Amino acid sequence: LISWIENASAALPMIMKELAPDTGRAHVIGLTGPPGVGKSTTATSLVRALRARDERVGVLAVDPSSPFSGGALLGDRVRMQEHALDRDVYIRSMATRGHLGGLAVATPQALRAFDAAGFDTVVIETVGVGQSEIEVAETADTVLLLLAPGMGDGIQAAKAGILEIGDIFVVNKSDREGAQALVRELRTMIALGDRDAEDWKPPIVSTVAYDNRGIEDLLASIDRFRAFQVASGRAQIRRIARARGEVESIALAKLRAEFRISGDASLNDLAKAVSRGEIDPYAAAEKVVAGL
Amino acid sequence: LISWIENASAALPMIMKELAPDTGRAHVIGLTGPPGVGKSTTATSLVRALRARDERVGVLAVDPSSPFSGGALLGDRVRMQEHALDRDVYIRSMATRGHLGGLAVATPQALRAFDAAGFDTVVIETVGVGQSEIEVAETADTVLLLLAPGMGDGIQAAKAGILEIGDIFVVNKSDREGAQALVRELRTMIALGDRDAEDWKPPIVSTVAYDNRGIEDLLASIDRFRAFQVASGRAQIRRIARARGEVESIALAKLRAEFRISGDASLNDLAKAVSRGEIDPYAAAEKVVAGL
Numbered sequence: 001l002i003s004w005i006e007n008a009s010a011a012l013p014m015i016m017k018e019l020a021p022d023t024g025r026a027h028v029i030g031l032t033g034p035p036g037v038g039k040s041t042t043a044t045s046l047v048r049a050l051r052a053r054d055e056r057v058g059v060l061a062v063d064p065s066s067p068f069s070g071g072a073l074l075g076d077r078v079r080m081q082e083h084a085l086d087r088d089v090y091i092r093s094m095a096t097r098g099h100l101g102g103l104a105v106a107t108p109q110a111l112r113a114f115d116a117a118g119f120d121t122v123v124i125e126t127v128g129v130g131q132s133e134i135e136v137a138e139t140a141d142t143v144l145l146l147l148a149p150g151m152g153d154g155i156q157a158a159k160a161g162i163l164e165i166g167d168i169f170v171v172n173k174s175d176r177e178g179a180q181a182l183v184r185e186l187r188t189m190i191a192l193g194d195r196d197a198e199d200w201k202p203p204i205v206s207t208v209a210y211d212n213r214g215i216e217d218l219l220a221s222i223d224r225f226r227a228f229q230v231a232s233g234r235a236q237i238r239r240i241a242r243a244r245g246e247v248e249s250i251a252l253a254k255l256r257a258e259f260r261i262s263g264d265a266s267l268n269d270l271a272k273a274v275s276r277g278e279i280d281p282y283a284a285a286e287k288v289v290a291g292l
Numbered sequence: 293l294i295s296w297i298e299n300a301s302a303a304l305p306m307i308m309k310e311l312a313p314d315t316g317r318a319h320v321i322g323l324t325g326p327p328g329v330g331k332s333t334t335a336t337s338l339v340r341a342l343r344a345r346d347e348r349v350g351v352l353a354v355d356p357s358s359p360f361s362g363g364a365l366l367g368d369r370v371r372m373q374e375h376a377l378d379r380d381v382y383i384r385s386m387a388t389r390g391h392l393g394g395l396a397v398a399t400p401q402a403l404r405a406f407d408a409a410g411f412d413t414v415v416i417e418t419v420g421v422g423q424s425e426i427e428v429a430e431t432a433d434t435v436l437l438l439l440a441p442g443m444g445d446g447i448q449a450a451k452a453g454i455l456e457i458g459d460i461f462v463v464n465k466s467d468r469e470g471a472q473a474l475v476r477e478l479r480t481m482i483a484l485g486d487r488d489a490e491d492w493k494p495p496i497v498s499t500v501a502y503d504n505r506g507i508e509d510l511l512a513s514i515d516r517f518r519a520f521q522v523a524s525g526r527a528q529i530r531r532i533a534r535a536r537g538e539v540e541s542i543a544l545a546k547l548r549a550e551f552r553i554s555g556d557a558s559l560n561d562l563a564k565a566v567s568r569g570e571i572d573p574y575a576a577a578e579k580v581v582a583g584l
Contacts, residue, residue: 013574020572034327102423108573130422131394236567243573244563248551250577252544259540271536275528280312281400281535282305285542 001113002060002092005106016109019116024239026058026115027226030140031125032133032165037148038172039125042209046123047083047091049215055120060110061093062103062126062136090119103132104249108139108242138165139242141235142225144218145202146170147186149178163189166202168221174206174214200228259288266291293405294352294384297398308401311408316531318350318407319518322432323417324425324457329440330464331417334501338415339375339383341507347412351383352402354395354418354428382411395424396541400431400534430457431534433527434517436510438462439478441470455481458494460513466498466506492520551580558583 004011029046031039043059050057083089094110107124114122124140126133137143145166150173169186171179186204195201203221207214229235259267270284296303321338323331335351342349375381386402399416406414416432418425429435437458442465461478463471478496487493495513499506521527551559562576 013572016572016574020566020569022569024567024569112573127422130419130425132423134422239567240560240563243566243576244559246573247559247562247566247576247580248548250573251551251580252548254577254581255547256540256544259543267536267539268532270539271532274312274535274539275316275531277312277314277316280305280308281404281538281542282308284535284539285546288539288543289546 001117002094002110005109005113006094008106012109016112019112022116022118023112024115026111026119027121027142028111028140029121029123029222030137030143031123031146032127032137032143033146033148033170033172035127037146038209039146042144042146042170042172042207043123043125044082045207045209045212045215046218047089048212049219050121051083051086051089056088056118057090058114058117058119058122059089059091060107060114060122060124061091062107062124062133090114090117103136104245105253107136108246108249134165135245139238139245141229141238142222143167144170144222146172147182148173149176149182164193167200167225168218169202169204170214170218171204171206172209175208175211179206198232200225255292258292293409294386294402297401297405298386300398304401308404311404314408314410315404316407318403318411319413319434320403320432321413321415321514322429322435323415323438324419324429324435325438325440325462327419329438330501331419331438334436334438334462334464334499335415335417336374337499337501337504337507338510339381340504341511342413343375343378343381348380348410349382350406350409350411350414351381352399352406352414352416353383353385354399354416354425382406382409395428396537397545399428400538400541426457427537431530431537433521433530434514435459436462436514438464439474440465441468441474456485459492459517460510461494461496462510463496463498464501467500467503471498490524492517547584550584 001015004015009015031043031046033039040061043061047057047059083091092110094106103126111122111124124136126137143165145163145168147169148171163186169190171182171186173179174183183204183206190202190204203224205214205218205221207218209215226235229238267288270279270287273279274281274284293307296307301307323335323338325331332353335353339349339351375383384402386398395418403414403416416428418429435457437455437460439461440463455478461482463474463478465471466475475496475498482494482496495516497506497510497513499510501507518527521530559580562571562579565571566573566576
């Protein structure tokens with residue numbers, strides 16, 4: 001199913017129709033943060049802890065594909081080989097580059113496949129830098145934002161624009177120098193955040209994922225957040241927002257495909273005229289929309 | 293103008309119409325790479341070198357905005373204060389989060405503003421991780437991909453999916469340990485790349501941007517690439533692709549705005565039904581498109 005999703009198979013509408021009644025149960029945990037903070041290692045530890053509770057766990061690693069690597073990288077799988085023989089764990093890297101509608105269409109569909117296949121929890125790992133990736137991460141039921149000491153100064157972390165989407169902050173590699181300072185910095189940032197009294201206040205959990213330290217704390221925080229979300233009705237609100245984003249992205253991808261099919265020649269001509277300054281891009285877009 | 297662009301002002305179509313005849317001259321250099329490789333420092337050095345040639349230079353730093361930081365960060369401006377009093381240098385950070393159509397709409401418009409204002413060269417700095425950011429970077433006339441030793445292993449860099457978009461590779465912080473190894477690794481990757489004999493073969497330039505080392509080499513590589521692109525007709529092809537992407541993004545943003553205005557209630561109802569598994573997202577998208 002996920003291969004079909006990656007390749008934007010024409011069969012997807014039919015497949016998604018069949019899957020729809022079996023969806024809506026899985027808890028989706030978004031795991032995001034800058035490259036190198038230990039997302040894959042943390043995912044592995046989380047899988048281990050969730051397996052100890054006898055949950056069926058899926059992991060979806062969303063990477064921009066690269067012709068150099070042929071898409072998903074072996075490295076991720078190697079790191080997770082501990083779970084390779086466990087039938088109740090499914091780990092998958094997904095390349096979405098070139099997918100019509102990109103991450104916005106492909107990721108929720110893949111989650112839907114995991115969900116319908118009966119996984120209790122799906123961990124979705126995305127690089128937490130980049131507009132689309134951040135948007136994908138924030139559609140998860142629970143967003144873990146990973147940081148690590150020594151990954152560049154605080155300004156660099158803030159620059160990534162990801163601090164505001166974390167439901168739970170994880171300071172991984174917390175045995176390294178600078179971990180305390182990073183926790184303090186995060187605490188200050190959270191305190192300064194624009195948050196109402198009844199809002200969830202993101203906890204900061206310190207972990208050493210490769211050594212499995214702090215993972216139980218992390219799981220406890222995830223449980224607390226989940227309970228808070230369900231009790232406050234926000235879990236449902238986020239789900240609806242996710243579905244809405246998904247529907248909107250598919251609708252836009254359909255429309256974009258229509259530009260390409262029916263209007264390709266005129267779109268190219270318009271693009272040429274825009275590149276020469278003969279027409280402005282708004283007037284050109286107006287013509288494209290009128291032509292639909 | 294750029295503030296209006298950030299805020300998606302209703303006046304933009306009119307403004308862009310006025311600007312159109314004055315666009316198409318500026319050379320756009322995309323400067324991209326993972327956080328912490330020294331993009332801002334390199335931009336500063338490039339500005340210095342281009343100023344020495346008496347060019348008017350614009351710098352556009354595209355950052356996902358953050359409520360914590362109030363959008364663009366002071367840090368970038370501080371780093372570039374060297375050029376603060378130079379009337380022929382304009383440096384601007386742009387926040388695009390929340391902008392309808394996001395980076396895909398806002399960035400080309402901002403470049404258009406720089407272009408019409410008569411800047412010879414515009415350096416656009418984006419975090420080179422993330423689907424949208426990579427797409428923005430690759431629309432530049434010339435794409436510099438910055439890497440630095442010690443920023444995580446090769447796998448992490450490849451994961452970012454950015455290696456294939458570099459016209460010129462820059463190994464910054466090349467006085468650090470591991471620089472030689474990184475150059476070798478890149479050379480191997482470039483050799484393995486799927487490239488025809490008449491294609492441009494990306495050179496690797498070693499720099500120490502904070503110390504201004506290697507910047508003349510970099511500028512020479514930029515000049516060579518530019519000459520190659522113009523002579524081969526590829527400069528024009530890329531420009532048209534950029535215009536095409538811009539028109540398409542504006543058209544899609546218009547259509548998305550129409551969903552929101554005319555179909556908001558029905559879109560919300562459909563999203564609820566999808567979140568409950570009562571309807572699949574394709575069927576829902578079909579209804580949205582049919583409702584337009």
